[in-house]
Amino acid sequence: MKKSMLLLAVFLSSLNALQAQKLDIIPKPVKIQQKEEVFIIPSSVQIIVDKKIQKSADYIGNNFLKNTGIIPAVSIGNKHKKNTILFLVDEKMNLPLDGYELSVTKKGVRVKGKSSNGVLNGFQTLLQICSAKEVQKGTIPVVKIQDYPRFEWRGMMLDVSRQFFDKQTVKNYIDWLAAHKMNVFHWHLTDDNGWRAEIKSMPDLTLKGAWRGPGEVLLPSYGSGNKRYGGYYTQDDIKEVVAYALDRGVSIMPEIEIPGHSRAVTAAYPEIGCVTTQETKSVQGEVKNVWCVGREENYQILDSIIREFTEMFPFDYIHVAGDEVNRANWEQCAKCKALMEKEGYTDTFQLQNYFFKRVEKIVEKYNRKTAGWNEILKGGEINPNTEIFAWQGISYGIESAKKGHPTIMIPGQFTYFDMAQSENERGHRWAAITDTKRVYSFEPIPENDLTSEQQKLIKGVQGALWSEYLDRPTRFMEYQSYPRISALSEIAWSKKEDKNWDDFYGRLTNSHLQRLVNMGIAFRDFPPSATYKSGIITVTQPYEGAVVRYDAQGNEPTILSPLYINPIETKSYEQYLFRTFFNEDSVSPAVKVEKLPIASWNTSQVKTLTISENISENIDKNGIWYLTFNPTTDAVTSGIVRTVSLFENDKLIQTYPEEKTLKSKPRLRFLIENYNEKNNYRLNFIVDNKEAKESSARVNFNCSPYQEPEVKVTSSMTENPKFPLSKLEDYNIETYLRTDVPCVSGDWILYTFTKPVVSFKIDVLTGIPHHPRFIVNDGYVEYSYNGVDFEKGDSYEYGNATIFPKQAVKAVRITITGTNNEPILAAQDLKIYP
Numbered sequence: 163m164k165k166s167m168l169l170l171a172v173f174l175s176s177l178n179a180l181q182a183q184k185l186d187i188i189p190k191p192v193k194i195q196q197k198e199e200v201f202i203i204p205s206s207v208q209i210i211v212d213k214k215i216q217k218s219a220d221y222i223g224n225n226f227l228k229n230t231g232i233i234p235a236v237s238i239g240n241k242h243k244k245n246t247i248l249f250l251v252d253e254k255m256n257l258p259l260d261g262y263e264l265s266v267t268k269k270g271v272r273v274k275g276k277s278s279n280g281v282l283n284g285f286q287t288l289l290q291i292c293s294a295k296e297v298q299k300g301t302i303p304v305v306k307i308q309d310y311p312r313f314e315w316r317g318m319m320l321d322v323s324r325q326f327f328d329k330q331t332v333k334n335y336i337d338w339l340a341a342h343k344m345n346v347f348h349w350h351l352t353d354d355n356g357w358r359a360e361i362k363s364m365p366d367l368t369l370k371g372a373w374r375g376p377g378e379v380l381l382p383s384y385g386s387g388n389k390r391y392g393g394y395y396t397q398d399d400i401k402e403v404v405a406y407a408l409d410r411g412v413s414i415m416p417e418i419e420i421p422g423h424s425r426a427v428t429a430a431y432p433e434i435g436c437v438t439t440q441e442t443k444s445v446q447g448e449v450k451n452v453w454c455v456g457r458e459e460n461y462q463i464l465d466s467i468i469r470e471f472t473e474m475f476p477f478d479y480i481h482v483a484g485d486e487v488n489r490a491n492w493e494q495c496a497k498c499k500a501l502m503e504k505e506g507y508t509d510t511f512q513l514q515n516y517f518f519k520r521v522e523k524i525v526e527k528y529n530r531k532t533a534g535w536n537e538i539l540k541g542g543e544i545n546p547n548t549e550i551f552a553w554q555g556i557s558y559g560i561e562s563a564k565k566g567h568p569t570i571m572i573p574g575q576f577t578y579f580d581m582a583q584s585e586n587e588r589g590h591r592w593a594a595i596t597d598t599k600r601v602y603s604f605e606p607i608p609e610n611d612l613t614s615e616q617q618k619l620i621k622g623v624q625g626a627l628w629s630e631y632l633d634r635p636t637r638f639m640e641y642q643s644y645p646r647i648s649a650l651s652e653i654a655w656s657k658k659e660d661k662n663w664d665d666f667y668g669r670l671t672n673s674h675l676q677r678l679v680n681m682g683i684a685f686r687d688f689p690p691s692a693t694y695k696s697g698i699i700t701v702t703q704p705y706e707g708a709v710v711r712y713d714a715q716g717n718e719p720t721i722l723s724p725l726y727i728n729p730i731e732t733k734s735y736e737q738y739l740f741r742t743f744f745n746e747d748s749v750s751p752a753v754k755v756e757k758l759p760i761a762s763w764n765t766s767q768v769k770t771l772t773i774s775e776n777i778s779e780n781i782d783k784n785g786i787w788y789l790t791f792n793p794t795t796d797a798v799t800s801g802i803v804r805t806v807s808l809f810e811n812d813k814l815i816q817t818y819p820e821e822k823t824l825k826s827k828p829r830l831r832f833l834i835e836n837y838n839e840k841n842n843y844r845l846n847f848i849v850d851n852k853e854a855k856e857s858s859a860r861v862n863f864n865c866s867p868y869q870e871p872e873v874k875v876t877s878s879m880t881e882n883p884k885f886p887l888s889k890l891e892d893y894n895i896e897t898y899l900r901t902d903v904p905c906v907s908g909d910w911i912l913y914t915f916t917k918p919v920v921s922f923k924i925d926v927l928t929g930i931p932h933h934p935r936f937i938v939n940d941g942y943v944e945y946s947y948n949g950v951d952f953e954k955g956d957s958y959e960y961g962n963a964t965i966f967p968k969q970a971v972k973a974v975r976i977t978i979t980g981t982n983n984e985p986i987l988a989a990q991d992l993k994i995y996p
Contacts, residue, residue, distance in 0.1 A: 690704055
């Protein structure tokens with residue numbers, strides 16, 4: 163009897179394994195029915211492609227081969243034969259335009275789409291099924307899928323101005339979007355730092371405006387260095403890429419940055435800009451980067467540019483930008499002031515509105531519609547058909563929809579992929595720290611703020627990858643894009659009620675990361691977590707089967723570093739770094755070892771929490787310790803922290819009585835000078851949650867790896883009052899110096915210590931933290947043991963230099979030997995190792 167029961171259990175287990183065969187489709191389909199049977203792909207399988215999509219036949223055949231290893235015979239037709247794979251357009255299907263049905267039986271496969279793009283979407287699902295981890299190669303599980311997108315606009319923008327990406331790279335990017343059922347590629351072709359599209363009526367836009375460097379009309383910027391840098395796409399290149407994209411179901415929307423962000427234009431054709439006696443700077447610090455609104459000839463120039471764009475791009479929309487316009491430029495321009503007086507305008511937003519109304523008419527003249535960033539809503543009404551891209555926040559999308567405009571949700575706080583993905587990674591931070599999970603959390607339709615009719619004006623969702631900081635490391639563009647675009651695709655396609663992070667993450671890590679590798683994408687893998695307790699480092703893998711490697715000397719782990727297999731016993735946990743490796747190209751950021759939180763709370767009630775924790779086990783040395791209050795999510799930041807006190811053997815070391823909001827993520831400094839393993843340490847603090855909102859946080863207490871000696875900083879350069887020299891004396895990693903002027907040869911910044919400092923290494927960093935902007939390009943660091951005589955140390959490499967003193971240092975000096983070709987210089991606190 164027991165034997166029979168055992169055999170039955172084994173049988174049921176194997177049956178369940180078949181039934182549970184995971185397809186791991188991203189984005190998640192609307193309806194899916196699966197059986198345990200399979201279609202065995204014949205070695206000489208025939209693919210039949212409907213005549214209506216025959217332009218995509220080569221694409222279908224080639225990608226089927228890549229994903230299955232089987233060479234298909236591709237023919238044009240619409241008859242479904244046994245053991246064939248049929249791709250059919252059926253415009254009478256009762257599905258949205260991009261919808262499809264995928265049917266796999268033991269006798270063959272049929273993909274039927276409402277449109278050619280619908281068929282291609284079904285094809286992408288078929289490829290994903292063939293490449294799912296649990297699907298046996300050469301077979302396709304029997305399945306029936308009915309699927310269609312939530313949004314008609316599923317887009318992604320790539321900036322090719324700050325960094326130039328060649329034609330093949332752009333094609334690859336389009337392939338990757340198509341694989342995720344994204345249907346709009348927003349090509350940001352022009353900006354201050356380069357004009358990338360050939361315009362035959364204005365050849366200098368690319369002959370001059372596509373290049374920067376010594377002797378060029380554009381200065382070096384964003385890592386391009388002291389060499390000629392740039393490039394552009396000929397009109398034939400662009401037409402080739404447009405056709406390539408259409409064969410894959412992707413439309414290309416071009417963007418012309420006007421009237422601001424136009425330094426490449428005014429550098430090539432100075433007469434297009436305003437004539438002013440006083441230079442004003444844009445938000446990025448650029449000068450002379452705005453079209454003159456009062457110069458009538460400029461509208462004839464715009465007409466010719468837009469005409470040539472419409473000849474290259476068949477898409478319905480031309481994006482004309484309108485963001486971050488330095489309107490102060492117009493206030494200094496005689497022609498713009500005269501136009502304002504003639505029209506009776508009282509502010510420059512009205513002048514901006516005048517400009518865009520004229521641009522709209524030019525676009526309409528060529529049978530296209532206008533799109534722009536949300537700033538173009540200011541200053542007056544515009545054409546209700548103009549599509550608004552709400553980038554500054556969700557509230558701007560709400561405003562746009564309420565004004566009756568078709569609206570694309572592209573808030574920087576969730577969908578700007580130039581944002582850093584963690585606190586210690588390269589990237590912008592002005593909108594948010596945006597990892598894949600945060601992207602996935604975005605909901606594009608603010609239902610509580612819009613009527614049902616207004617909600618219909620939210621046409622879709624889009625991501626954006628601005629390229630200021632994509633110059634390094636190699637393939638960083640791919641790292642910043644994926645898997646965040648995979649998450650974006652599910653937001654854009656799948657039903658709201660089907661969204662579930664844990665389910666998505668399971669599909670992503672079980673099969674989809676391997677698909678990204680198969681596509682040739684060097685994506686960002688998910689980092690492990692490493693914790694330290696009682697002399698032991700324990701690492702948690704980010705997902706089952708993840709490969710984690712480590713370095714014990716403070717260096718970033720490589721593919722050759724030791725594998726983490728078992729917990730590590732050590733007293734020097736601060737030196738360890740851990741990193742996930744999917745392969746040599748797709749890796750996670752390196753992470754440090756963290757101690758476990760010393761306290762936490764979670765409440766949604768109006769109440770006062772008095773928290774007292776014995777933290778003796780956490781403290782293990784003398785040094786500077788930082789207490790941080792970290793909200794568990796961005797949404798649970800209610801509450802005020804106050805009266806934070808640290809006691810050693812019941813004696814008060816330090817207290818912070820003032821109130822600090824949890825939203826500000828308080829970071830408090832404590833100095834422990836008399837550590838003894840027998841000492842008792844206690845932390846007390848109060849949390850006031852004054853509203854019935856969720857308040858939840860983890861409290862961490864970690865020793866700084868650096869010294870923080872008293873220092874005085876002086877400079878030859880004028881400081882910006884908002885970012886003064888004193889910011890280099892506070893040892894706060896989030897604060898820094900900005901000068902108010904460009905640096906020139908002979909400039910300097912001097913750090914003088916009150917008492918000489920003993921250190922084996924000092925990092926002397928310039929630029930904004932984590933941002934390679936406003937750095938020292940040409941210069942070196944010096945150090946002095948007596949404050950008078952200086953020895954030369956490292957020359958600056960990409961804004962960074964290091965010194966290795968042999969005795970106590972009295973002063974450190976940054977010496978600049980050339981301009982950095984930027985409007986200002988930034989510098990950071992010294993990192994002084996013990």
